Amino acid sequence: MAGIAGFGTLGMGGAPLAVGQRVSVNFAGGKQGNVVKIGTAADGTYAGCTRIHFDYEGPDPTTGQWFCPWNSPFTITPLGGQPAGQPDPQAADQAGPPQPAEANRALAVGACVAVRGMQSPGRIIRVTPGGYVVQPQGGTAADALNWAQEDVVTGPCPAGPTAAQLAQPHACPTTDAPNLNATRQGQGFLALIRSVMDHPAAPGMDGAVTITIQSVQVGAARRWTVLDSENFSADPSKPVYDLRVSFTSCTDFRTAIELRKQVSNFQCFTAPTGQPVCQMSASVNGLPEPTQRINK
Numbered sequence: 001m002a003g004i005a006g007f008g009t010l011g012m013g014g015a016p017l018a019v020g021q022r023v024s025v026n027f028a029g030g031k032q033g034n035v036v037k038i039g040t041a042a043d044g045t046y047a048g049c050t051r052i053h054f055d056y057e058g059p060d061p062t063t064g065q066w067f068c069p070w071n072s073p074f075t076i077t078p079l080g081g082q083p084a085g086q087p088d089p090q091a092a093d094q095a096g097p098p099q100p101a102e103a104n105r106a107l108a109v110g111a112c113v114a115v116r117g118m119q120s121p122g123r124i125i126r127v128t129p130g131g132y133v134v135q136p137q138g139g140t141a142a143d144a145l146n147w148a149q150e151d152v153v154t155g156p157c158p159a160g161p162t163a164a165q166l167a168q169p170h171a172c173p174t175t176d177a178p179n180l181n182a183t184r185q186g187q188g189f190l191a192l193i194r195s196v197m198d199h200p201a202a203p204g205m206d207g208a209v210t211i212t213i214q215s216v217q218v219g220a221a222r223r224w225t226v227l228d229s230e231n232f233s234a235d236p237s238k239p240v241y242d243l244r245v246s247f248t249s250c251t252d253f254r255t256a257i258e259l260r261k262q263v264s265n266f267q268c269f270t271a272p273t274g275q276p277v278c279q280m281s282a283s284v285n286g287l288p289e290p291t292q293r294i295n296k
Helices: 041-046 100-104 163-167 184-197 226-230
Strands: 022-025 031-038 050-054 065-067 076-078 112-115 122-128 131-136 145-148 152-154 208-218 241-252 256-270 276-280 292-295
Touching: 022 050, 112 131, 131 152, 184 208, 184 241, 184 256, 184 276
Parallel strands: none
Antiparallel strands: 022 031, 022 076, 031 050, 050 065, 112 122, 112 152, 122 131, 131 145, 208 241, 241 256, 256 276, 256 292
């Protein structure tokens, strides 16, 4: 049977559980599900055990986990009652307000919620079997995660974007700094650098990368040296130029952009084929700043 793990349970000595019964098990913070099978001799070592299909396992009824009474620290508790095998002295007084587990199962798309283990509030964008897909505050639908029903409760609504967030760019920038003042030769080098750093997304994917230049320093022409051969092949009769470039790379995803500022050294030279080439230098480059993700 797919998805069955060998868990056990406390001995249940009293009234047995029934197939279809709604239960909770005190593992992984407490999980809820339905009894789908009581083990018989045909189940071999699982005879006398209980198989439970948990809400978080989704709609596939063939998934589930066995719990056996002779080898486990876990307790199976019928929802709204005492642990299995123990008397429930208040069974006749169960009627009343919905239990928290029942309230959790009544949430709908658009509800403002809090999620166990998530710091910020969120909003339900989809209901799944036994769970809710919750979009966190400040996130997009791509950031939403599916949570088990028992981990989601009614909570405060997510705050809207701040003025600073609204002022941020929501598309990759396309122009360099206005005071770049690169010479014609420098502009040519920058075009070569773009040809190396820019690249489209893979077919059928998002994530195209483009760069914009904030500053450039072009060193004086120098002769090619034997040490350069460790990094690139060049026409030794032609000069080599060392550049220091400050730029921002932007990765364009479907639901967000990611910006990262960096200062790097480049070397521009003439390849043995006669083509001008620029590549990132093997010399020490500045560490990039942390990536800034901005939702569209």
